[in-house]
Structures are given as C-alpha cells and as structure tokens.
Amino acid sequence: MSAPTAAAPLGVFDSGIGGLTVARALFERLPKESVIYFGDTARVPYGPKSPETVRRYSAEILAYLLKRGVKAVVVACNTSTAHALGHLQEHSPVPVVGVIEPGARAAVAATKTGTIGVIGTAGTIASGAYERAIKKLRPDARVHAQACPLFVPLVEEGWFDHAATELIAREYLGPLTQAGVDVLVLGCTHYPLLKPLLARVMGQGVTLVDSAEETAKAVAAELETRHLLSSGGSHDHLFVVSDDEPHFRKVGARFLGGKIKQVEVVPL
Amino acid sequence: MSAPTAAAPLGVFDSGIGGLTVARALFERLPKESVIYFGDTARVPYGPKSPETVRRYSAEILAYLLKRGVKAVVVACNTSTAHALGHLQEHSPVPVVGVIEPGARAAVAATKTGTIGVIGTAGTIASGAYERAIKKLRPDARVHAQACPLFVPLVEEGWFDHAATELIAREYLGPLTQAGVDVLVLGCTHYPLLKPLLARVMGQGVTLVDSAEETAKAVAAELETRHLLSSGGSHDHLFVVSDDEPHFRKVGARFLGGKIKQVEVVPL
Numbered sequence: 001m002s003a004p005t006a007a008a009p010l011g012v013f014d015s016g017i018g019g020l021t022v023a024r025a026l027f028e029r030l031p032k033e034s035v036i037y038f039g040d041t042a043r044v045p046y047g048p049k050s051p052e053t054v055r056r057y058s059a060e061i062l063a064y065l066l067k068r069g070v071k072a073v074v075v076a077c078n079t080s081t082a083h084a085l086g087h088l089q090e091h092s093p094v095p096v097v098g099v100i101e102p103g104a105r106a107a108v109a110a111t112k113t114g115t116i117g118v119i120g121t122a123g124t125i126a127s128g129a130y131e132r133a134i135k136k137l138r139p140d141a142r143v144h145a146q147a148c149p150l151f152v153p154l155v156e157e158g159w160f161d162h163a164a165t166e167l168i169a170r171e172y173l174g175p176l177t178q179a180g181v182d183v184l185v186l187g188c189t190h191y192p193l194l195k196p197l198l199a200r201v202m203g204q205g206v207t208l209v210d211s212a213e214e215t216a217k218a219v220a221a222e223l224e225t226r227h228l229l230s231s232g233g234s235h236d237h238l239f240v241v242s243d244d245e246p247h248f249r250k251v252g253a254r255f256l257g258g259k260i261k262q263v264e265v266v267p268l
Numbered sequence: 269m270s271a272p273t274a275a276a277p278l279g280v281f282d283s284g285i286g287g288l289t290v291a292r293a294l295f296e297r298l299p300k301e302s303v304i305y306f307g308d309t310a311r312v313p314y315g316p317k318s319p320e321t322v323r324r325y326s327a328e329i330l331a332y333l334l335k336r337g338v339k340a341v342v343v344a345c346n347t348s349t350a351h352a353l354g355h356l357q358e359h360s361p362v363p364v365v366g367v368i369e370p371g372a373r374a375a376v377a378a379t380k381t382g383t384i385g386v387i388g389t390a391g392t393i394a395s396g397a398y399e400r401a402i403k404k405l406r407p408d409a410r411v412h413a414q415a416c417p418l419f420v421p422l423v424e425e426g427w428f429d430h431a432a433t434e435l436i437a438r439e440y441l442g443p444l445t446q447a448g449v450d451v452l453v454l455g456c457t458h459y460p461l462l463k464p465l466l467a468r469v470m471g472q473g474v475t476l477v478d479s480a481e482e483t484a485k486a487v488a489a490e491l492e493t494r495h496l497l498s499s500g501g502s503h504d505h506l507f508v509v510s511d512d513e514p515h516f517r518k519v520g521a522r523f524l525g526g527k528i529k530q531v532e533v534v535p536l
Contacts (some may be wrong), residue, residue, distance in 0.1 A: 153420075156417070
C-alpha cells in the first residue's frame with residue numbers, strides 16, 4: 001500500500017450513529033477535510049459484546065476504510081477504542097486515533113481535586129480503559145466509573161429532557177456526586193445530547209468533558225504533524241452503513257446537527 | 269436430508285436472551301423434550317434492524333440448527349417471526365413455529381370488546397405482523413399497537429419494578445388505556461418479566477397475553493400432529509451463543525428461572 005496523501009479522505013467509524021457527534025466536531029474543526037463515515041448499523045451496539053467480537057468487527061471496518069483510500073482513521077466509538085485501538089494501530093499503515101486518550105487528557109487538565117467521574121456503556125466501563133488512560137497521565141487521580149446502559153436507548157428515543165431520563169440519571173450519577181468528582185467524562189458518543197440534563201443533575205462546579213471535541217483536536221494535531229492536512233479545494237462527505245434502516249437517517253440528523261443526504265449500504 | 273425423528277431435539281432460537289422465556293415455557297409444557305437453544309448474542313438486538321438483515325441472520329441460524337439434527341424449530345423472537353417466518357418455513361424440511369400467531373390467537377380468544385393492544389420492539393410493531401395475524405382471525409378487531417423501545421434495556425438492567433420503569437410504562441401505555449383495550453399482547457419475549465408492573469399500569473379488566481406460553485402450546489400441538497413427541501427417556505438441554513459475553517449467563521438465569529450451566533460458543 002502506498003503512503004497516504006493529504007488529498008485523501010479521513011475515515012471515521014462507529015458501531016452506529018453515535019460517532020456522528022465526532023464527525024460533527026471534525027467538520028467544525030477541519031472544514032477542508034473530506035470524511036468517509038462508516039456506521040455498523042447491522043451490528044450495533046458494541047457495548048455489550050465481548051472484546052474479541054468488537055476487535056474482529058473493528059478490524060473488518062478498518063480494512064474496508066483502507067480499501068477506500070483513507071489517510072487516517074478515527075475510531076469514534078468508545079467500546080471499539082477500549083477493546084481494539086492497539087490492535088488496529090498495529091495493523092494499520094495510516095494513523096489511527098481513538099476517543100479515549102483525548103477525553104482522558106482533557107479530564108486531567110480540567111480537574112482541580114483529582115477526583116474524576118467517567119460514564120459510558122457497560123463494555124467501556126468494564127474495560128477500565130478510561131481509568132488506565134487517566135492514571136497514566138496523573139497516577140494519583142481518583143477515578144469513579146459508572147456504566148449507564150439506559151442512556152443510549154433514552155437518547156435514541158429522543159428523551160433528552162424527559163422526567164424518566166432525569167430520574168435514571170439521578171440514580172446512575174448519585175454515587176459520583178457523593179464521591180465529589182469535579183469533572184465528568186462523557187465516555188460515550190451518545191451522551192453529548194444529554195449535556196444540559198447531565199449538567200443540571202451534576203450541579204455547578206462539575207466540568208463535563210466531551211470526548212468528541214477533544215478527539216477532533218487530537219486528529220487535527222496528528223494530521224498536522226504528519227503533513228496530511230488537506231490544502232482545501234472541494235470536499236465531500238460520504239456516509240456508509242452496514243444495514244439500511246430508517247433509524248440512521250432519522251436519528252442521525254440530531255447527532256450531526258443537519259440532514260444526512262447520501263447514504264451507501266455496504267454489508268460487511 | 270432424512271425425515272426428522274421423535275428422539276431428535278427441538279431447536280429454539282432468538283436474537284439473544286429473550287427467547288429463554290419461550291424455552292422455559294417449553295420445558296414446563298414438554299418436560300420430555302431435549303432443546304438446543306441458540307441466542308445470537310453477537311448480533312442482538314434484531315428490533316431496529318432491517319427486514320432483509322433479520323431474514324439473513326434467521327436463515328443462518330436455521331441452517332445451523334438443521335445441521336444439529338433438530339426435529340422442529342421454534343422462532344422465539346418476535347422480530348424474526350415478523351420478518352422471516354414465511355421464508356424459513358419455505359426453506360425448512362422440518363416444521364417451523366413462530367411466536368406471533370399463537371399470541372394473536374390467544375388475544376382473539378380473550379377479548380370481549382374486540383379492542384386489542386399490542387406492544388413490542390420498533391421492528392415488530394413497524395412490521396404490522398400482530399395486527400395482520402389478529403385481523404385474519406377476527407377481521408372486525410380494532411388493534412392498537414405501540415412500540416416500547418425502552419422496555420428491553422430496562423428489563424436487561426433488572427429494573428422490573430423501578431419508578432422510572434413505571435413512568436415510562438405509563439407514557440407508552442397511556443394511549444392504549446385511553447383506547448379502551450381489554451387485552452394486551454406482550455409482543456416481545458422480554459416483557460413477561462414486566463408482567464406485575466404492566467398489570468398494575470393497565471388496571472383490572474385488561475388481560476395480558478404472554479406469547480411464550482401460547483407458543484409452547486402451539487409447539488406441543490404441532491409435534492403431536494406429526495407424531496414427533498418424544499417418548500421420554502433422558503433429555504438434555506444445550507445453550508449455544510454467537511458471542512461469549514457474561515450477560516447471557518447472568519441475565520439469562522432470570523429469564524429461565526434457573527441457572528444456565530452449559531454454554532457453547534459458535535460464531536456464525
């Protein structure tokens with residue numbers, strides 16, 4: 001495989017629609033880049049799946065994106081980053097950036113007390129990936145991690161500010177508030193849509209870290225270092241899914257903040 | 269392929285653990301039968317997936333069960349029954365029984381007013397399969413169908429009687445109560461675990477129909493007609509999953525009403 005060129009597109013993938021919050025952050029920070037987004041809608045969610053299965057699926061998507069000629073790959077899925085990032089980096093001829101390390105870095109920069117909360121899917125939390133990434137940067141940090149399995153279906157239902165969502169959030173986040181965290185890492189790409197509610201439940205004085213924005217910053221830095229930033233001209237985004245279901249277009253628009261026009265279907 | 273024998277096991281499959289409520293009903297009604305249960309834990313849930321994908325996955329599982337020498341197959345998944353039952357029946361040399369027709373039959377038998385409520389996943393409800401099955405039996409029935417996408421994650425979280433579950437149930441079921449249904453079909457294998465809460469929310473005078481029990485009755489009748497009932501002796505149950513994750517054993521025990529001992533992993 002030849003070396004990647006600056007004119008090539010960026011590959012972004014996720015288990016489904018959640019990674020569109022990362023794509024949105026990339027569009028905003030890097031408006032000259034073309035993006036190929038792959039959502040594994042046939043096999044969503046990755047959260048409850050075993051590390052081996054998540055690794056296998058992620059490797060299949062990496063192979064597909066490389067075949068499409070991408071210059072770098074963004075793993076816009078926390079579960080996939082937790083279980084597969086190292087494996088993908090070893091097997092990729094182009095840079096691969098995940099969502100966990102940028103979120104961990106921002107959390108460590110933001111905390112005053114060193115007590116950090118992390119929320120995510122069952123898979124992400126069980127992997128301990130955020131805790132490891134945070135402690136690598138600040139070994140004396142106290143990390144309180146909490147799986148919130150109901151948040152993804154609540155977001156997909158569009159119940160961003162429903163009484164039931166608040167009740168559930170208070171139950172999940174109660175232990176983190178009691179532990180006195182001053183930073184909360186939203187360790188799942190669906191969670192930015194719950195930001196106003198989560199801010200209210202956590203109360204003033206707790207900083208919310210949005211991994212999507214932090215990842216876009218990390219990608220920009222990586223492309224610059226490798227002289228792979230697009231010099232502009234025309235750009236074009238493409239959305240590819242492994243299963244054509246109406247959900248991706250309908251709910252995805254909320255994540256992206258605008259309509260999703262062109263969707264290609266590629267069963268892996 | 270040779271004709272099935274009465275000594276052969278019954279095949280049962282589902283997208284994951286939900287079908288264990290059907291397996292449990294089969295164990296109770298047909299205690300002499302051996303069962304091979306297949307849970308597609310790598311690709312759960314089927315609810316939001318497209319009909320084509322659900323059909324493809326279901327056909328793969330049917331082929332696997334036939335290779336294991338089953339004498340009949342129970343599709344213990346509402347979404348799969350809705351999208352794939354006809355296709356499976358056409359391609360199977362052994363009888364294939366779904367969960368929808370038995371539930372529809374029981375609903376029609378139970379209703380006094382002819383106004384029937386049906387709840388299920390987004391996929392099952394969008395398919396209109398229950399409505400069609402009910403109207404085939406009673407053309408003047410009024411069917412009110414409601415997708416309840418949050419019920420499956422709530423059951424998997426074990427929140428069978430949580431205040432948030434009740435709040436969500438009241439929101440989903442409000443329109444059905446207002447429509448004056450006197451029967452509610454639990455059109456998803458997870459829902460029997462919410463029975464006490466659903467009965468409370470619906471109020472007295474509404475009969476809940478449990479598709480799992482009705483399906484077990486239909487399977488017993490089908491085996492008897494075809495002279496395929498096991499004559500007894502030793503029986504043995506086997507659980508097979510497409511992904512080995514701790515969830516199946518842990519949460520599955522609640523569905524089955526007892527420990528799941530032997531689990532085989534077969535990635536399809």
